[in-house]
Amino acid sequence: MGAICVDAGTTVIKAVGYDSDGAELAVARRETRVTRPAPGHAEQDMRAVWEAVVSCVREVAPPDGVDFVAITAQGDGAWLGGSDGEPTGPAILWNDGRAASIVEEWAPLAEPAFRISGSSTASGLPNAILAWLARHDPSRLERSAACLTCGGWIFSRMTGVIAADESDASAPFMDLRERHYSPDLLRFFGISGELLPEIRSERVAGLVSSELGLAAGTPVVMAPYDIVSTALGSGAVSAGQACGILGTTISTEIVLDAPELDGEPIGITIAMPEDRYLRAFPTFAGTEVLQWACRLLGLPGPAALTELAATAPPGAGGLAFLPYLSPAGERAPFLDPQARGSLLGMSVEHGREHVARAVLEGLTLTVQDCLAASGRRPHELRVCGGGAASDVWVQLIADVTGLPVIRSADAEVGARGAYLVGLLATGAVPALAPAATRFVR
Known part of the structure; x- marks a missing residue:
């Protein structure tokens, strides 16, 4: 039947429809607004993002359904939801700068934290945002039950499952060698961990939302977040291959077979499918x-x-x-x-x-x-x-x-990467490398 892949970027939400041979059939786009209510702040209306996703998916959905839906989205930030699954306020984004002074306070922690996570801390990461909220808006944390990313938020709306993909969980709390949350990192940053979702190695859950116009139970795949999915969609799936994303962020990335935690503590290291890692340097410039x-x-x-x-x-x-x-x-x-x-x-x-x-x-x-x-x-x-x-x-x-x-010959490279992961997660291909050889242009 084919697939639908959602790429929820910072300013544009897209849904791409593919046929059973991986050919792009249709693309729907909706712009989303970033608000800056105070100097250094960058926020989004979480419900508006979901509504844009619904609109895009319904536009490209074929009448006979799809084999799966795969999701990739902007990373980092804090998308806080309550026990009822509803937002407790606007999403605080990856390029938010309100916690800059907290990041500066954490400077002595930069190197020991990097030796565990392979990532440096910036003001738009969940640790900095949660620390800022604890100081300036503790009631927001009290009302919240989960701190998700954009992709996790969309996955939860589609499936009812509260979870994090390994890529989203990588920075700033993951012990990269073990691929689970590090108690030492939580202690370093003064975070209890109560709001952190389960790191889900099983990428597939069944669709429960009726808003998308798709059959209940359709497999929904949580693909890695956008810079990882874009690397995969460009064909960078094996160690030593490199990708440069020239988008809202300029991200320069190299695929590794193992995490490298002994270098200069800068950039981020992200867990990828098939036990690989992406050494990435996403800038705020783009x-x-x-x-x-x-x-x-x-x-x-x-x-x-x-x-x-x-x-x-x-x-x-x-x-x-x-x-x-x-x-x-x-x-x-x-x-x-x-x-x-x-x-x-x-x-x-x-x-x-x-x-x-x-x-x-x-x-x-x-x-x-x-x-x-x-x-x-x-x-x-x-x-x-x-x-x-x-x-x-x-x-x-x-x-x-x-x-x-x-x-890349593909205009929607992030969606293409999500498509490859969707094929892998649903058992349609045995590995990413042959999938990239067949489907990446």
């Missing part, structure tokens, strides 16, 4: 920086920005850009909640094209810096996300990194 530059320069969109950048010489006439525009600072390839962006070396000889070029080069150097921080030299870099549509940017990444850069 296409949002391009949108900011477009507003600054009066350009209609990123495509116009990259075209303008191509008219300036390499090096942008000595103009340099630091792309740290997030109120949360930066988390990769270094952690600094106070990091802020700047244009350096500007003079009256610089024009709009130099600014555009400097912005693009600044983001590209972030990719190179993250590759360097990984300590690995992949033989190629697979890129995807909205930014990968730009020939100028992709060529610049190839020039700066010195790597062959391969673009």
Whole structure:
């Protein structure tokens, strides 16, 4: 029959319908709003996200049903629900910066925590958000029964099961060697663990929601969260393969056979299917920086920005850009909640094209810096996300990194990765590698 794969991003919810041969049949999209009610805050209406998911799924659902539904979504943050399964307030997102001062207080814990989890802490991770709520909104915690991620929230609405995928649970509380919550990490961060959902190794549960227009009992698969599913959907399924996501976040990622916990305590390490791990460096900088530059320069969109950048010489006439525009600072390839962006070396000889070029080069150097921080030299870099549509940017990444850069032919790469995991979880394929060979374009 086929499948439906949901990719619930930060600003757009998508549902992709596939036929039984893995061909994309239909895509539905709904924009979702991020609200910033106070400086540094980033929130979403949890019910609005669910309603967008329902609308997208109903749009692409075939009349004869599907073999499974698979879910991938934005990671991190805190999606708090009560004992009745309803939200106890808005979701606090991965790019929220309200807990920056708490992260700074935890600086002495950074290295010992990394040796257990393989991940550094940022203000948008659940430990920081829960600690902030304990200080500033304890009644929210008292009303809550579970701290989920976006994917966990959607899975719970579809199936009634409260759980976390191993990828969502990886940072900041997982003992990566054992793949369970670490009592030491909970103690480090002063978190009781009562709100943390069970880490579910069994990815499949039966659909119970009647809102989607699908048959009760349809298998629902909790795929890894978006940066992991996107790596899989790009074809990065085996150790040594690398992926670069040029989206709301720029995430540079390498697949490992085993966790590496003795390196520089920066970036995150995420449990993947088949006992593999993803060493990832997701920045707070990404296409949002391009949108900011477009507003600054009066350009209609990123495509116009990259075209303008191509008219300036390499090096942008000595103009340099630091792309740290997030109120949360930066988390990769270094952690600094106070990091802020700047244009350096500007003079009256610089024009709009130099600014555009400097912005693009600044983001590209972030990719190179993250590759360097990984300590690995992949033989190629697979890129995807909205930014990968730009020939100028992709060529610049190839020039700066010195790597062959391969673009995914799939527009919906995260959904494709969720599709591969859905096939694996439902027993339709024996392993991810042959599935990627067959279905990744």
